[in-house]
Structure formats: structure tokens, C-alpha cells
Amino acid sequence: MNDLLAIPCVLMRGGTSKGPFFLASDLPANTGERDQILLSVMGSGHPLQIDGIGGGNPVTSKVAIVGPSSVPNADVDYLFAQVRVDQQLVDTSPNCGNMLAAVGPFAIEAGLVPARGDKTLVRIHNVNTGKLIDAEVPTPGGSVSYLGDATIDGVPGRAAPIALSFMDAAGARTGQLFPTGNALDIIDGVPTTCIDCAMPMILIEAHSMGVSGLETSAQLNADKALLARLEDLRIKAGERMGLGNVRNQVTPKPVLLSRASSGGDLNVRYFMPHQCHPSLATTGAVGIATACISDGTVASLLIGKKTPPLQLSIEHPSGRLDVRLSEKDGKIVAGILRTARRLFEGQVFAKPAKQIDCAA
Incomplete structure (x- = not known):
């Protein structure tokens, strides 16, 4: 048997x-x-x-x-x-x-x-x-x-x-869009946005980490010093976000942001958290787009605050992912095609x- x-x-x-x-x-x-x-x-x-x-x-x-x-x-x-x-x-x-x-x-x-x-x-x-x-x-x-x-x-x-509509994705883990109480935090001298929208993330401008943000996933995965620094920031951000010790959790996810290079609105490198994603997580795109329409975040400071309804095009290592943002009953609805x-x-x-x- x-x-x-x-x-x-x-x-x-x-x-x-x-x-x-x-x-x-x-x-x-x-x-x-x-x-x-x-x-x-x-x-x-x-x-x-x-x-x-x-x-x-x-x-x-x-x-x-x-x-x-x-x-x-x-x-x-x-x-x-x-x-x-x-x-x-x-x-x-x-x-x-x-x-x-x-x-x-x-x-x-x-x-x-x-x-x-x-x-x-x-x-x-x-x-x-x-x-x-x-x-x-x-x-x-x-x-x-x-x-x-x-x-x-x-x-x-x-x-x-397949059309996906995320209904009020803010506070997916912590109950708050910005769990630290701030749209912008300084962690070890690095400006960051700790956001919880569909996925808890820590958003960082790529230049703050000594990279352009245009590197391939393989190049970033080979940069062990960068990965170690991102992990240190991630662990400290997890504590500030009320997630506790996140060493054995995959959230929050570190995300490097830079200006778009191919006609989109924003360029990103999303980590899972210990490897760079070959493209972009759908939940990550929802949170990143929400950061773009929120005052004072790393994303909105980088590209200028956007106002819904609109469609944001987020560039990633394999191309781009479009997110439609609208409001319903005072809450943000994010639409993505998969x-x-x-x-x-x-x-x-x-x-x-x-x-x-x-x-x-």
C-alpha cells in the first residue's frame, strides 16, 4: 500500500x-x-x-x-x-x-x-x-x-x-494605511514610507540605497550588501509597523522606487523580501499606487501626488503593470487586469x- x-x-x-x-x-x-x-x-x-x-x-x-x-x-x-x-x-x-x-x-x-x-x-x-x-x-x-x-x-x-477589483485594501494587516502614524519615516537615516495597503511594504527611493533602480533583478540579487541592508531596514520597519519580529515573515516587503524610464509613471523593484521579483506583485502594485495618491509619501514626493480617478502605469523588470484607482463610498478601489x-x-x-x- x-x-x-x-x-x-x-x-x-x-x-x-x-x-x-x-x-x-x-x-x-x-x-x-x-x-x-x-x-x-x-x-x-x-x-x-x-x-x-x-x-x-x-x-x-x-x-x-x-x-x-x-x-x-x-x-x-x-x-x-x-x-x-x-x-x-x-x-x-x-x-x-x-x-x-x-x-x-x-x-x-x-x-x-x-x-x-x-x-x-x-x-x-x-x-x-x-x-x-x-x-x-x-x-x-x-x-x-x-x-x-x-x-x-x-x-x-x-x-x-480577469479583472480584479480590490475593495478598500488599506490596513490589510495592521488596520491602518500608515501603521507608524506617518507618511514618511526616517530609519537609519533613510527616508521611508511604511504602508499597509493590500500588502505591508516599506517604500524607499532607490538612490537612497546607492542604486539607480533600473538594475535587473539578477543584478540586485547579486548585490549581497544591498540585500543585507534592505533586510535590516525591513526588520526595523516591521517593529515600527507593529508587526513584531518579522525575521521569519515575508512582510513587510521592501520596494525600491525611481523615476519611470519608459513612459510610465513610476519605476519599481519589489523584493519578496530576500530576492527581487522578476516583475511585480499585484498586491504590491495596489499599495504602491495608493502611495502615489497620498500626501508626503516617498512615492508622491518622487513623482508628484496624483488624484483619482486615474490609471497609473508602474514599470518593473519585465515591463509594466497598470492600476486603475477610483473612489467608492469614500474608499479607494484599485482595479488590475490579470x-x-x-x-x-x-x-x-x-x-x-x-x-x-x-x-x-
């Missing part, structure tokens, strides 16, 4: 990320047992995740857990888990907006939400942050369609568009918890 655990799973690309999607009912309710299974599934603790299905990179070591909504006015619950590549750690403190793009299609095809006409609106409750996000999924003929003409930088080819694709479905095999080497 097979002594491994067989768990139903769908591998999906969401935006510029990729990872397994599970129904909540197929995983243990106990958090510790669930996390041990995720570590085994992904193969964490090895740089290549050779004993699992993770891709050896933070953007391909992500997990989505989806189930019926536990709150009113939502269709489904979505719990995101960032599974560390190099360590046996599972962090469920942040949301992931790229994986979020695949939640709607997954929920419809899993029978959690019925298709409604040519486009189906799926209201998603992100369990990590308690926030609601609307996803508009193409469902011509009552079935999810992944084929279309939409393109997003960082993903080759074309696909069906794509997704179902890659395979079946069973993934995990070691029983007692067989997992937690020292790997």
Missing part, C-alpha cells in the same frame, strides 16, 4: 505566479498538520525544491486554499500560503494578488460558484487580510475560458482577461507529518 498521502490538487498560473490550488476540505483543519503537508508537497528546505513541486523560486512556491465563504457578501474564502524555498516555513500573513487571479476560475470549476452568463463575478474573501476582492471571470457558454487576447508583462502569450491558466489536475503526494524532516 502506498504510504504517501494522496491529495486532490490543481496546479494553476495566476498572473506572474504559479502554485497548487487545494480545496480547504481536502487539507487538515489543524494548522500545524496542514503546514507540514504543504512543506512536503512543495519540497521546501532545498534550493531546487527537488523533492516537491515547488519551482525553487518564491513566485513558484505559493499555495492557494479555497473553500466556501465564511463571511457574508462573499462567494468563497481564499487563504494564501507563501512556502519558503530555503527554509521549512509557511507564512500565511500576506495576500497574493497574482495567485488571486486564478481563484475565481478555480472556484467555478470546483463547483463552489455557478457560472452566470458570459462573465461571472466572483467575490473573494481573502482570509489572510479579511479584505474583499471582486474577480470578473470570462465564462462564455457557462464554462471558464482561459483563451483570449489579453497580455500581461512577465507572462508569454495571450489569455482571457490572466490565469489551469495547468494540470490530479493528486499530489505528501509524506505523513511524522516523516517530514523539519531540519532539512
